[in-house]
Amino acid sequence: MFPTPDTSHLSLPEFKYNVYDPAEDTFLLLDTLESDLEYLNSIYPTICLEIGSGSGCVSSFLGSLLGGSTCLYLCTDINAKAAMATLETGNRNMIPLNPIMCDFSSALRLKNKIDVLIFNPPYVVTPSEEIGSYLIEAAWAGGVHGREVIDRFLPLVEDLLSKHGVFYLVVIEENRPDEIIKFFEKINFKCEKTTKSAGNEKLSTLKFFRR
Template identity: 45%
Template sequence: METPYLTHITSDDFKYVYEPAEDSFLLLDALEADLPKLRSDRPAICTEIGSGSGVIITAVAKALPETACFAIDLNPRACDVTERTATKNGANLNVVNMNLLNGFRSNVIDVLIFNPPYVVTPDEEIDSYKSPKDNPFNDNIIKSWAGGTDGRFIMDRVFDAMDSILSANGAAYILVIEENKPKEIIANMKTKGFCGSIIAERRIRGEHLYVIRFQRISQTLDL
């Protein structure tokens, strides 16, 4: 899977949009390792929550040209950068300015990708940043990493909705860190009918990163 060109993104863009880092590239590596499975499953719809620069969903869209790929982000600046990344790399991508998955019908997503805001912060810190009137994008860069209690304020909302998000044979690829308590996440998701497997991990300075793949337990029993 090719890493997209990002030479079109300026330093000014990265004041407002999350810059690809080790977490982004670990998620890319995990998706690349799973590419044979993804291709054999022939997903109809793939969606990334919080596309940021567009580096991940653009790579996936190039690798799965027959899949309808959607990039959604609450930050309009990120949507603009993602569109530019897709254009720069010749990827067919649908970009939507939207909060989480509110605009999708139930159980239509075959592949869900999410690198959530996972840094442990006070819950109230997430909504405490107000943008100056002349800069409506200022607080969005903070929302891209501030994760609240256990860093799971946002990701838990996705976990709670997973049953209505994924299609019958769908898979979700979620990046977390040690402080998010990945073993607890996997145990909690089992009670919701999902099997979670750590498919990639990497230690970097100050963080231990994991990528967890979730599938319905009923689906794994059929394999």
């Protein structure tokens, strides 16, 4: 129903090879958000935060679902080119995105303020040494079990989310999603899982919210 945002500028030299092109994981997230539109409207979101926004495709799409003027759309990325691409994608799709270059949400003071939190993380299983780049490798290098970046972020989620806040996380089976779900159950969050096969990958979005 809602069109995929225009990201045709990703073929420009400054973005090509430097910014993650929307792929199956991105599109699974778009589908999940669209199916959840009624739920999302029911929590009356005012501040949305996407960690690792890359092209900005997901936040632009969220903006088209919820309305460009009803929410503040914050986006972070450690890759400077990704932050620039996010701004451009927002402009092209007439969604006011606010990209910030930082590690997760480290530049922001948003305790219990985020209504919709999204992270399509670098989840690919790689040697730990591949982690730490500020360039395109940061889009996929996930270290042991593809969990090293994810595990650094998980303890921040409870503090970021507002009372009715919701967190969407993309994972693959190698990331051991059941362990992630248990982590959130221990802090009293519920989980809903949406799974899809894409080539060799079994991709899921995990949706977490307080009980």
